[in-house]
Amino acid sequence: MLRSIKACSPSVRMLLWATFTLTLARAITLPYLVVYLADNFALSISDIGLVVGSALFVGSLLSLYGGYLIDKLRSYSVISSSTLIFAAAFVGAVASRSLLLFFVFLVLINLTLAVVDIAAKSGFCALLPENARSEVFSIKYTLSNVAYAVGPFMGAGLFKLDTHWPFIVSAGLGLAMFLAYWRWGDRSPQTGLAGMQKQAFVAVGRLLLKDYRLVCFTLGGVLSAVVFGQFTAFLSQYLVVTTTPEHTYRVISYVVATNAVTVIALQYLIGRRISSRRLFPWLLAGMAMFLVGLLGFSLAQTLLVWCLAMLVFTLGEIIVIPAEYMFIDAIAPEHLRGMYYGAQNLSNLGAALGPVICGFALAALAPQVMFYLLIICVVAATLFYYLGASGLGRRL
Incomplete structure (x- = not known):
């Protein structure tokens, strides 16, 4: 993989490092938000979940407008300003003594990370030939998974020094990325820029709603993100209800490690082989992996079964996420790539809703029913993917 990164153009490498650095910064602080909010604002666990989930929800909705700005303005301007706001938001969050202000800065962190992510995807499509995009995705x-694997350990060490240090270091990473992109980022004009100048955001939004392929794929993405977006949350919820806290901690530690090792070891090897010519069969295979993984979770009684189920589940994640990128790449007009990727980013709404849906299921129904509801989400997502893919004809 490192050899492939070195072979990329400087502009592509800069986009890769931008998304990696900002994801690492967020991963450093994300696991400790619960403790920080409890200590500094005396919130209950349910209120903390509401704050964190709502910030992700609002940030995801606003990212659609961020995609519009990427199409309308130069990517260089959007990425530079987003990385600077990202850094400033961490400073504002750690300095906040008001919960409302903290929430606003948390939304800004999620929003700017999403905007840079969308800009990177759009940039890859502009800078790379079609046959090279799946590898870079x-x-x-x-x-990103390396960042999420390393970030919490960095945060743990910083958190022991002082509860504010994870936020300060994350702000420093954001500022460093701003300076690097300001100095070495691609300043070339955005392709298709002229086509966007005369179109208002609402008009473009209406245009997107008329593309039933995008609508179907966005709905499929939301439903699939309910399943894999925050899988540690619903697995923790299930284990807390059915076992002891000690057993929950042990199982979650192992399944998270299994997920991280599997993604880091196999993502590049599998993802680079996904092509735009056979997207739906790949998606079907990924969704089948989710089904098998969820059935494994529902039946798991030993740590080995939990890890094997997580291995299969992760294979689904490895396939579905790059395939979603490739689908949007296949249907997005050149001058609307930002908006199309912004629409795809709405799948984070599913990630925010997942723990809420599972929490209600665990409170009102038998624990295993939660997994059956998630299986229904997988089946429904597959149906929407099929409807969206069928619009592209035999290519998919």
Whole structure:
């Protein structure tokens, strides 16, 4: 993978490092938000979940407008300003003594990270030939998982020094990325820029709603993100209800490690082989992996079964995420790539809703029913993917 990164153009490498650095900064602080909010604002666990989930929800909605700006303005301007706001938001969050202000800065962190992510995807499509994009998408996703694997350990060490240090270091990473992109980022004009100048955001939004392929794929993405977006949350919820806290901690530690090792080891090898010519069969295979993994979770009684189920589940994640990128790449007009990737980013709404849906299921129904509801989400997502893919004809 490192050899492939070195072979990329400087502009592509800069986009990869931008998404990696900002993802690492967020991963450093994300696991400790619960403790920080409890200590500094005296919130209950349910209120903390509401704050964190709502910030992700609002940030995801606003990212659609961020995609519009990427199409309308130069990517250089959008990425530079987003990385600077990202850094400033961490400073604002750690300095906040008001919960409302903290929430606003948390939304800004999620929003600017999403905007840079959308800009990177759009940039890959502008800078790379079609046959090279799946490999770079896989590199990007692998680097993101490396960041999420390393970030919490960095945060743990910083948190022991002082509860504010994770936020300060994350702000420093954001500022460093701003300076690097300001100095070495690609300043070339955005392709298709002229086509966007005369179109208002609402008009473009209406245009997107008329593309039933995008609508179907966005709905499929939301439903699939319910399943894999925050899988540690619903697995923790299930284990807390059915076992002891000690057993929950042990199982979650192992399944998270299994997920991280599997993604880092196999994402690049599998993802680079996904092509736009056979997208739906790949998606079907990924969704089948989710089904098998969820059935494994529902039946798991031993740590080995939990890890094997997580291995299969992760294979689904490895396939589905790059395939979603490739689908949007296949249907997005050149001058609307930012908006199309912004629409795809709405799948984070599913990630925000997942723990809420599972929490209600665990409170009102038998624990195993939660997994059956998630299986229904997988089946429904597959149906929407099929409807969206069928619009592209035999290519998919």
